[in-house]
Amino acid sequence: MKKFTSYAPIAAFFVLAIVLWRGLYLDPTELPSVLIDKPMPTFVMATLEGEPVGNADLPDSIFLLNVWGSYCLPCLVEHPTFMRLSEEGEFPVVGVNYRDRQPLALDWLDLNGDPFAYSILDQDGRFGIDLGVYGAPETFLVDSEGVIRYRHVGVLEENVWREVFLPAIAELRGVPAAPASR
Amino acid sequence: MNPLRYLPCLVLLLAAAPGLAQVDAFTFENDEQQQRFRTLSNEFRCPMCQNANLTGSTGGVAEDLRREIHRMILAGNTDAEIEQFMFERYGDFIFYLPRLRADTVLLWFGPLLFLLLGGYIGWRIYRQASGNQQAATNVGLDPAEQERLRRLLDDD
Numbered sequence: 624m625k626k627f628t629s630y631a632p633i634a635a636f637f638v639l640a641i642v643l644w645r646g647l648y649l650d651p652t653e654l655p656s657v658l659i660d661k662p663m664p665t666f667v668m669a670t671l672e673g674e675p676v677g678n679a680d681l682p683d684s685i686f687l688l689n690v691w692g693s694y695c696l697p698c699l700v701e702h703p704t705f706m707r708l709s710e711e712g713e714f715p716v717v718g719v720n721y722r723d724r725q726p727l728a729l730d731w732l733d734l735n736g737d738p739f740a741y742s743i744l745d746q747d748g749r750f751g752i753d754l755g756v757y758g759a760p761e762t763f764l765v766d767s768e769g770v771i772r773y774r775h776v777g778v779l780e781e782n783v784w785r786e787v788f789l790p791a792i793a794e795l796r797g798v799p800a801a802p803a804s805r
Numbered sequence: 806m807n808p809l810r811y812l813p814c815l816v817l818l819l820a821a822a823p824g825l826a827q828v829d830a831f832t833f834e835n836d837e838q839q840q841r842f843r844t845l846s847n848e849f850r851c852p853m854c855q856n857a858n859l860t861g862s863t864g865g866v867a868e869d870l871r872r873e874i875h876r877m878i879l880a881g882n883t884d885a886e887i888e889q890f891m892f893e894r895y896g897d898f899i900f901y902l903p904r905l906r907a908d909t910v911l912l913w914f915g916p917l918l919f920l921l922l923g924g925y926i927g928w929r930i931y932r933q934a935s936g937n938q939q940a941a942t943n944v945g946l947d948p949a950e951q952e953r954l955r956r957l958l959d960d961d
Binding site for chain 1: 852853855864865866868869870872873892893894895896898926929930933
C-alpha cells in the first residue's frame with residue numbers, strides 16, 4: 624500500500640506524458656467522413672456545361688471525385704496531379720464545382736486546363752452537404768461499384784497520391800499494398 | 806481639447822455593432838419555428854470553422870446548413886429528423902453534445918471516472934496519514950509507564 628501511493632505520481636506522470644505527447648501529433652482538423660464504405664449519394668444534377676447528369680453517368684471503374692472551385696487557391700496547387708491522372712487515363716476524375724459561379728468556373732478550366740471527365744455543377748452547395756463536404760478541395764476515392772472508399776481533405780499532392788491513394792487502390796483491387804516509398 | 810467630443814462617435818459605433826452579426830433573411834410561419842431554427846443552429850457545430858456553431862459562423866458550409874435547416878423546418882421535419890440528417894452527413898462532429906453510444910461513453914463519463922479515481926486516491930492518502938498519526942501517539946505504554954514519562958518530562 625505504501626508502495627502504491629509513492630509510485631502513483633510517477634505512474635500518473637508517465638501516462639499523462641504519453642497521452643499529451645500523442646496529442647501533439649494529432650490533427651484535430653482532420654474529420655473522418657461518415658460516407659466511407661457507403662454508396663455515392665443519389666443525385667440528379669447538371670454538369671458545368673448544362674448537360675443532365677446522375678448516378679448512372681458515373682464511371683464504372685475506380686474513379687476520383689474532386690470538389691473544386693475557381694476561388695480555391697489550393698485547388699490550383701493540386702491541379703497538376705489531376706491533369707497528369709487525366710492524361711494517363713487510368714483513373715477518371717469527376718469534378719464537383721462547389722459553391723462557384725458557372726462563368727468563373729468555365730474560365731478557370733479554359734485558363735488552367737480541364738482534367739475532369741465532367742464537373743457536376745453544385746452552385747448552392749446542396750450536393751456538397753450530401754457528400755459531407757466542408758470546403759474545397761476534397762477528393763473522394765470511389766470504387767467500380769460506386770461505393771466511397773476514401774476521402775482526402777486538402778491538397779492532393781503527388782506524395783499523397785503515392786503514399787495514400789495508390790495503396791488504397793491496390794487494396795481495393797485485392798493486391799497487397801506495396802510499401803510506400805518516400 | 807475635450808476628449809468627450811468623441812463620445813457621440815463612439816456611442817454610434819457601438820450601436821452599429823449588432824449590425825455586423827451574422828443575419829440571414831429567413832422567414833418563418835410562426836415564432837415556434839423561428840425558435841427551433843435558433844436552437845438547432847446553436848446546437849450544431851460548423852464543420853469548417855471548428856470552434857463555432859452554425860449561428861456564429863460565416864463559413865460557406867455553415868450558410869448552406871442553416872439554409873437546409875430552414876428548409877427542413879418549413880417542410881415539417883422534426884428536430885430529430887434534422888439531427889439525423891446532419892449526423893448521416895457529418896457524423897458525431899456536428900453535435901456539440903455527442904450522442905450517447907458505446908464509443909462515446911468514455912467521453913461522457915470519463916470526467917466522472919477521473920473524479921472517482923481522484924477521490925479514492927485522496928481518501929487512501931488521508932486514511933494512511935491519519936493512521937500514521939494514531940500510531941505515533943500510541944507507542945504502547947501502559948498507564949504506569951505513562952505516569953513515569955509524565956513525571957520525567959515535568960521535572961524540568
